[in-house]
Amino acid sequence: MTVKRKLEILSDAAKYDASCASSGSSKRDSRDGKGLGSNEGSGICHAYAPDGRCISLLKILMTNFCVYDCSYCVNRVSSNVPRARFTVDEVVDLTINFYRRNYIEGLFLSSGIIRSPDATMADMVRIARRLRKEESFRGYIHLKTIPDAAPELIAEAGLLADRLSINVELPTDAAVEAYAPEKSPEQIRGAMADVRHRKDAAQDRSHRGRRPPRFAPAGQSTQMIIGADGATDKTILGRSTRLYGDYKLKRVYYSAFSPIPDSSAKLPLISPPLQREHRLYQADWLLRFYGFELDEITSTTRDGNLDLAVDPKLAWALEHRALFPVDVNKAPKELLLRVPGFGVKTAKRIVSTRRHCYLRYDHLLRIGGAMKKAQPFIVAGGWSPGSLTDSACLRARFAPSPEQLTLF
Amino acid sequence: MYHVVIPKIGAATAWRTAARGFLAAQIPPHEICWQEPGTAPELFAHTQALPPTGDIKVSRRFVAMANSVVWHRDRDRFAHLYGFLWRLRDAPHLIGDHGDPHLARLRRMEKNVHRCQHKMKAFVRFREIGDPEAPRRSFAAWFEPTHHTVEPTASFFARRFGDMDWRIITPDKTAICVDGVVSFSAGQARPDLPEDAHEDLWIAYFENIFNPARLKVSAMCSEMPKKYWKNLPEAVAIPNLVKTAPERAEKMARAAPTLPPLRAERMKERLAQGNATDGALPSQTSAPRQRK
Known part of the structure; x- marks a missing residue:
């Protein structure tokens, strides 16, 4: 089998992993002329596929042979997709040559489980070691960790890679047991806790004040599939809040369950719930950067799911109109962050600009707020929403107009 | 004055x-x-x-x-x-x-x-112009930035590609880095860079990492505006990917579930016994059996 054919099979098999981040790792470069690659904090998206997702890393599976039978997965043992397996040399060669041509920021390596979890993890670590030690590669490496691999392999993986990730797969334990019979939710959580402890331990200085080598400097992340089981958004957000708290995750990725080639009869094939995935990410951001509490977001949900027609911040504001309109010249930053249409940057700019002058409506336009959305919720120089804030048809201004049902 | x-x-x-x-x-x-x-x-x-x-x-x-x-x-x-x-x-x-x-x-x-x-950091695409076995490999790229950004961005490429020589040629200015030292000269017309075999692999990767069930062309175009496409090797694949996506997604949805390959049962048994062996078994090319 040619490398090209392997690449086709093993990238096709890797596309259901949503993460492509290459940001937030330790700063390094190759100005000394003895290596290749750099990492400057922010990631770079080198291309975009027609599905709107960025391509930042060479995202491939080492092999898509797998002994597990997870119903949602294209690589499960009972699937008839073509199989392939890269050698260590092939992965190293592709990564280095793609990197030199400025196609990618680094490597995202995942794998099906072959032979045993330890053997698979050992092969992945060997690839990372070759890249770092022999090729002096200083770009980004993300390794998908196998939950039940030996601790010493995880320890080495964390020293070589920028980020480690372990997928929790599905939002509830019951769903994991039903659809991924060989995986154990406790074991997955145990592995995440292990990564967290190793990362914490790597922060401690020795008695001489020396720091140990950094462990997975870009942190760990996880992914769960949305829409394959019956979990509500309330359950999902509750689970991710605990994951962020318990394991100090950098990101939880939500991946809308999407039709796969040669799917299992166990799961219905529906078009992927992309809008739901989008709303979950918005809620996730509100929880992490806007000071929202979990129950504030879930209290606005009906039957436990987020409103698909309007974003979660707007949904919250519509339910809490007594707090609005907010005076942009006086309100504290925490309240500005609650205004639909104002982001973290906008709130910061409002606070710094109002020290110099009285903010008028056109100032806000220049500052960069999404004013159409913010209008009913703010008071500024030359702007007052009047009765708009409390008007009964406010939601209809933002929700997409209802569609006529078709008869056929 | x-x-x-x-x-x-x-x-x-x-x-x-x-x-x-x-x-x-x-x-x-x-x-x-x-x-x-x-x-x-x-x-x-x-x-x-x-x-x-x-x-x-x-x-x-x-x-x-x-x-x-x-x-x-x-x-x-x-x-x-x-x-x-x-x-x-x-x-x-x-x-x-x-x-x-x-x-x-x-x-x-x-x-x-x-x-x-x-x-520019994202979309410059190098082609190899020297001997791949040379101690310092050399690469070149043609790029057309909207603003005069070659000069302020060159240091990024110098930090990143420390162990190779490179040049970025634009209509307005040329940045050349030899042995880690960056210099600038006047712009040039589009040069004829030699074919690079890795471009073909990169296009293959681009085609296969795309999920046809999630077509979102406007999201792609807002981040990768069309003005850059003429210098991106992977862009040649886009029209066909967009055209065939709905059909491919529908085909996946319509396909009847197939029976698991023969090896699946054997491997499940072995896994249950706790001595799973290598998954590389010969049935990889056999046609999927259709469920009747």
Whole structure:
């Protein structure tokens, strides 16, 4: 089998992993002329596929042979997709040559489980070691960790890679047991806790004040599939809040369950719930950067799911109109962050600009707020929403107009 | 009337030196005509000798902004910058005033340049032009940036590709890095770079990482605007991917579930016994059996 054919099979098999981040790792470069690659904090998206997702890393599976039978997965043992397996040399060669041509920021390596979890993890670590030690590669490496691999392999993986990730797969334990019979939710959580402890331990200085080598400097992340089981958004957000708290995750990725080639009869094939995935990410951001509490977001949900027609911040504001309109010249930053249409940057700019002058409506336009959305919720120089804030048809201004049902 | 020509290469330093002199000598903006090389001098503009550069105090935030804005394509960028610098003399707080229209315009220009730099870091595509076995490999790229961003972005490539030689050729300027030292020369016409076999692999990767069930063309185009496509090797695959996606997604949905391959049962048994062996079994090419 040619490398090209392997690449086709093993990238096709890797596309259901949503993460492509290459940001937030330790700063390094190759100005000394003895290596290749750099990492400057922010990631770079080198291309975009027609599905709107960025391509930042060479995202491939080492092999898509797998002994597990997870119903949602294209690589499960009972699937008839073509199989392939890269050698260590092939992965190293592709990564280095793609990197030199400025196609990618680094490597995202995942794998099906072959032979045993330890053997698979050992092969992945060997690839990372070759890249770092022999090729002096200083770009980004993300390794998908196998939950039940030996601790010493995880320890080495964390020293070589920028980020480690372990997928929790599905939002509830019951769903994991039903659809991924060989995986154990406790074991997955145990592995995440292990990564967290190793990362914490790597922060401690020795008695001489020396720091140990950094462990997975870009942190760990996880992914769960949305829409394959019956979990509500309330359950999902509750689970991710605990994951962020318990394991100090950098990101939880939500991946809308999407039709796969040669799917299992166990799961219905529906078009992927992309809008739901989008709303979950918005809620996730509100929880992490806007000071929202979990129950504030879930209290606005009906039957436990987020409103698909309007974003979660707007949904919250519509339910809490007594707090609005907010005076942009006086309100504290925490309240500005609650205004639909104002982001973290906008709130910061409002606070710094109002020290110099009285903010008028056109100032806000220049500052960069999404004013159409913010209008009913703010008071500024030359702007007052009047009765708009409390008007009964406010939601209809933002929700997409209802569609006529078709008869056929 | 003073008449200054800011050269293409080293524009940031040249503008800063000139502006420092003018400000120290208290020359107001309307007495200065800033020009790019190659433009005809203004009618009736008689040139006075430039004042010597002086020491002035300016907010660090202004300097950072000016260092980006000088690379904007707008011909009036130098004048805009000096005009704002002149106003800063009496009102230093203006640099933090997000409501000021003059500053808003400069910030917009700064943002344009930053975005252009960011896209350049992302979309430059090198081709190998030397011997792949040489101790220092060499690569070249042709790129067409929207603004004059080659010079401020070259250091990024130098930090990243420390162990290889490279050059980025643009219509406006060429950056060359040999043995870690970056130099600039005039722009060139599009060169004929040799074919690179890895481009074919990259296109194959691009085609296969795409999920046809999630077609979102507008999201792709907003982040990877069409003006860049002509220099991106993978862009040749886009029209066909977009065209065939709905059909492919529908085919996946319609396909009847197949029976698991024969090896699946054997491997499940072994896994249950706890001695799973290598998955590389020969049935990989057998056709899927259809469930009747």
